[in-house]
Amino acid sequence: MKLTAALCVLGALAQAGLAGKCSSYQSAPPASSDTPTPSASPPPSSTDYSSSSDTSAPAPTSAPAGFKVTLDQLNAAFPDAGQSGYCSGKKGCNTNQDAVAAINNAITKYNIKTRAQAVAVVAVMALESDYWMYNVNVFPGRTGQGTKAMMMYNFVYSYAQSLYPDKVDPNAGSLQPTSAANNATMNGIRDLVTSTPNDNFGAGFWYLTNSDAGKPFYTDPAKLRDGNADDFNAYSTQGLGAPASPERITVWQTVNQNLFK
Numbered sequence: 001m002k003l004t005a006a007l008c009v010l011g012a013l014a015q016a017g018l019a020g021k022c023s024s025y026q027s028a029p030p031a032s033s034d035t036p037t038p039s040a041s042p043p044p045s046s047t048d049y050s051s052s053s054d055t056s057a058p059a060p061t062s063a064p065a066g067f068k069v070t071l072d073q074l075n076a077a078f079p080d081a082g083q084s085g086y087c088s089g090k091k092g093c094n095t096n097q098d099a100v101a102a103i104n105n106a107i108t109k110y111n112i113k114t115r116a117q118a119v120a121v122v123a124v125m126a127l128e129s130d131y132w133m134y135n136v137n138v139f140p141g142r143t144g145q146g147t148k149a150m151m152m153y154n155f156v157y158s159y160a161q162s163l164y165p166d167k168v169d170p171n172a173g174s175l176q177p178t179s180a181a182n183n184a185t186m187n188g189i190r191d192l193v194t195s196t197p198n199d200n201f202g203a204g205f206w207y208l209t210n211s212d213a214g215k216p217f218y219t220d221p222a223k224l225r226d227g228n229a230d231d232f233n234a235y236s237t238q239g240l241g242a243p244a245s246p247e248r249i250t251v252w253q254t255v256n257q258n259l260f261k
């Protein structure tokens, strides 16, 4: 059982915590804390993206043909999550069947450029969600933390803003879990982005392409070379603020060996 790792990460990064697997992330990434930056980085999904003069990212190229995951590949990598009863009675759980289209949709939506980028993101989400079992933090139960990438609230907030700008309170970005009312608002924003497989599985790809710490690994494809475990470690430590660990590499190896072939 990989609960500790699983429920700790991505923004995971926030509180040092569980079993020492998580480091502190909050101090690093989000631009400058209290002011959310809604319009700073629109999701790279808008259709006129390549024709704009946006200087924040190079003009994306379309994903290579055949750059998709298949159900067979997911079942080979994560056999338990391929069982029909895997999620029975478990709220927030998804099977490989749910994951396949959602992952492929996100690769297109966020214009993922290389196989290594997709491998890294899927490995992180598999680890963070305990193989698709969870989409909210249940241990210790951090307010607002969720999606398959198990992002901390500050990222969940930015992600929700990117997807549902009309539904997100513009003043809620800096809320802290200090009252029942705050908790309800924060968890409500998390609910917005954890209700569909597309949004849940899209989170890791959004993080890579939009967060301050993740984005360099997207805009410079040389930072994540195909089949390179050291590069994945660099993404973990520099991109996510999570410590490199044998367990993370094991998950990455499984994904690298089986997916996007």
Ligand SMILES: *[C@@H]1O[C@H](CO)[C@@H](O)[C@H](O)[C@H]1NC(C)=O
Pocket (backbone or CB within 6 Å): 141, 142, 143, 177, 178, 179, 180, 181, 183
């Ligand atoms: C808000 O959530 C935190 C966990 O993030 C919890 O420790 C705290 O007790 C909650 N506060 C209330 C009033 O429910």
